[in-house]
Amino acid sequence: MESMEDMQSPTMGYSGLMYAAMASIGAGLIHGGAIGLHAEHPQLARLFILVAVAQVAWGVMVMLRPRGWLLVVGMVVNASAVAGWLATRLSGISWIDGLEVRESAQIADSLCAALGLIAAVIAIRAVLLGKIEISSTPRVAIPAALVAVVAIVAMWNGATHLHATGDTAHGGDTAHGGDTAHTGVVLENWPRAFDPSLPLDISNVEGVSAEQELRAANLIKETSIKLLHWADPKTAYAEGWRSIQDAVTGFEHYQNYSLYNDDKFLDPTAPESLVYKVGLGGQRTLVSAMFMAGTKVPMDSPQLTDYAGPLMQWHIHDNLCFINGSGGAPRVVGITNSQGVCAFGVRSPGDNAMVHVWIVAHECGPFAALEGVGAGSAIVSEADRRDKCGDHT
Numbered sequence: 001m002e003s004m005e006d007m008q009s010p011t012m013g014y015s016g017l018m019y020a021a022m023a024s025i026g027a028g029l030i031h032g033g034a035i036g037l038h039a040e041h042p043q044l045a046r047l048f049i050l051v052a053v054a055q056v057a058w059g060v061m062v063m064l065r066p067r068g069w070l071l072v073v074g075m076v077v078n079a080s081a082v083a084g085w086l087a088t089r090l091s092g093i094s095w096i097d098g099l100e101v102r103e104s105a106q107i108a109d110s111l112c113a114a115l116g117l118i119a120a121v122i123a124i125r126a127v128l129l130g131k132i133e134i135s136s137t138p139r140v141a142i143p144a145a146l147v148a149v150v151a152i153v154a155m156w157n158g159a160t161h162l163h164a165t166g167d168t169a170h171g172g173d174t175a176h177g178g179d180t181a182h183t184g185v186v187l188e189n190w191p192r193a194f195d196p197s198l199p200l201d202i203s204n205v206e207g208v209s210a211e212q213e214l215r216a217a218n219l220i221k222e223t224s225i226k227l228l229h230w231a232d233p234k235t236a237y238a239e240g241w242r243s244i245q246d247a248v249t250g251f252e253h254y255q256n257y258s259l260y261n262d263d264k265f266l267d268p269t270a271p272e273s274l275v276y277k278v279g280l281g282g283q284r285t286l287v288s289a290m291f292m293a294g295t296k297v298p299m300d301s302p303q304l305t306d307y308a309g310p311l312m313q314w315h316i317h318d319n320l321c322f323i324n325g326s327g328g329a330p331r332v333v334g335i336t337n338s339q340g341v342c343a344f345g346v347r348s349p350g351d352n353a354m355v356h357v358w359i360v361a362h363e364c365g366p367f368a369a370l371e372g373v374g375a376g377s378a379i380v381s382e383a384d385r386r387d388k389c390g391d392h393t
Contacts, residue, residue: 024078027113027119031055035052044097055081075123085116190205194366196360212306220366231286233254236254243255246332251276256271260295261294273291275288275289299316300379313385314354355387363389
């Protein structure tokens with residue numbers, strides 16, 4: 001193999017490098033178009049900026065004056081971009097905010113990866129071959145036009161992609177009917193069925209602003225990731241959560257009383273309560289977090305009502321009766337009677353407004369409240385509640 005310095009000779013080069021340069025520029029333009037779509041994750045947006053600049057700059061430099069060291073740079077830049085794309089489609093990247101969850105391949109990112117792969121393969125081949133004689137001037141008009149078309153199609157399609165939560169990319173038509181982009185049209189009422197394996201559908205809900213929708217989507221996503229730390233109830237117990245012994249209802253709440261009045265609000269790293277579904281043989285599956293506002297924070301506080309608007313309905317459980325269980329941890333033993341009195345135990349003060357965030361499928365949406373006995377009360381009537389969709393005791 002010839003030295004890399006020899007490749008800098010003006011009589012030496014590789015005609016395919018022009019195609020690699022164009023492919024890299026096209027991929028960079030697509031990455032540039034995706035920056036604004038990921039503005040809710042600054043780290044990810046900055047990463048897209050760096051990749052876009054690197055791919056476009058490399059393509060321009062190769063067109064102006066191809067050099068040996070540039071081939072190595074192009075190989076690394078484009079191969080890394082393709083590898084990153086592949087990782088996000090297989091498992092996600094846990095250390096990059098916004099890429100923790102696997103997403104399904106979409107048209108825009110797939111075309112971008114294809115262009116990056118073309119650039120990387122040509123650069124790698126040039127590095128391996130070393131010194132290559134130019135036999136003719138490359139015809140670049142048709143490849144340039146093709147790259148331009150691919151880039152335009154990818155950017156146009158990417159404009160309809162909502163990067164939000166779940167195991168799939170969130171754009172286009174959803175399983176619940178309709179376009180999830182902000183069209184200004186109310187598609188249907190709230191709540192809608194929620195399934196983490198399907199595209200998230202919380203858009204175009206009447207009375208919900210784009211900012212509220214974005215906050216809600218991020219909360220669902222972060223909760224689905226961070227909550228898995230407590231998938232095993234033993235981990236929750238070891239870290240301070242205690243069961244209120246309500247497994248007979250089919251759901252068991254583990255409370256961490258030290259978090260009730262901390263300075264954290266809707267923080268998936270410090271959920272005040274963890275909810276496990278109790279199955280056959282006592283098997284417990286983590287299904288939800290129950291976040292609580294600070295004691296004495298009213299349910300109509302703007303801090304609560306303005307966070308996600310009508311998407312979330314804060315409520316209280318003021319009709320439960322408790323006794324001190326083992327180790328002094330409160331244990332629920334029933335609900336109040338029609339006069340609001342506990343036949344056994346002490347009535348819960350119900351000071352903490354709360355809201356659920358589900359990490360498993362729920363027919364009443366990602367913020368659904370538990371229903372039936374002990375469902376709690378809200379500042380709106382039962383008919384107006386938007387965290388319930390019927391009596392599923």
